[in-house]
Amino acid sequence: MSLPPVQISTLAQLTSGQDWKLSLAHDRPAHMLIWLTRGQGRLLLNGTRRGVGTHNALSIPAHTLFSLEMGRQSMGLAAVIPDGTDVRLPDGPRQLRMRDVTAINELTGLLEAAQREANTGRALSQDALDAHVLLMSVWLRRQITEPEHLPQPMNAAARLSAAFCKRVAAHHAQGLTMADHAAALNVTATHLTRACKAATGRTAADLLTERVLHAARSALIETDVAIQDIARHLGFGSAAYFTRFMQQHTASTPTALRKSARG
Structure with a gap:
């Protein structure tokens, strides 16, 4: 089975104007490299919450729980890389706070060139995108070996929180x-x-609720699966219980959410 193509998008395109797509704790089936070029915010990654800002590179492996809350004026680019490619990427999640001007310009140039390829639709554009992503992986693997980017030891609360997030x-x-x-x-x-509250600012129940809520909203908006089947897939005992859950956390019924998103 062939893999989906590499995708390059802005943060605005990634959320389609719906902040919950990044701000709710969730995981994705593809690897992501997010490069923040303007603004500040908060990141949940590897079971801990930390601040993020301009010239932060986020390497998020497939199936890794994370969330990203950024201000309205924030900007950035994201590379979505299908799981199962031959591209060598860091095994674990990483946040790199970049200060070296040369390294900043290198990654910015690679992502902007990849974005141009994605937008032009020229012949062999996907081959060119794959080549750019290979160079991004080299950039990442070079940077994570630098002393200033070595991960800090995690305390007991953070380790437990990371295990729970997994x-x-x-x-x-x-x-x-x-x-x-x-x-x-x-x-x-x-x-x-x-432990979760100390490491992330959210309780364990909050993180679990957010992940289920993200999955529910995604299924309602992006698929035509019947609401009762979505409820069953997410482990709800009944469609009525699922409806109460959605009303409690979004103030809307599943039907209303689906209709609003497509209206």
């Missing part, structure tokens, strides 16, 4: 509760909640 990404559609995840991690629900 479980949420893998099992969010199985109807598991936060207490179920705590038991699987051999900790109490109270301890898990305290």
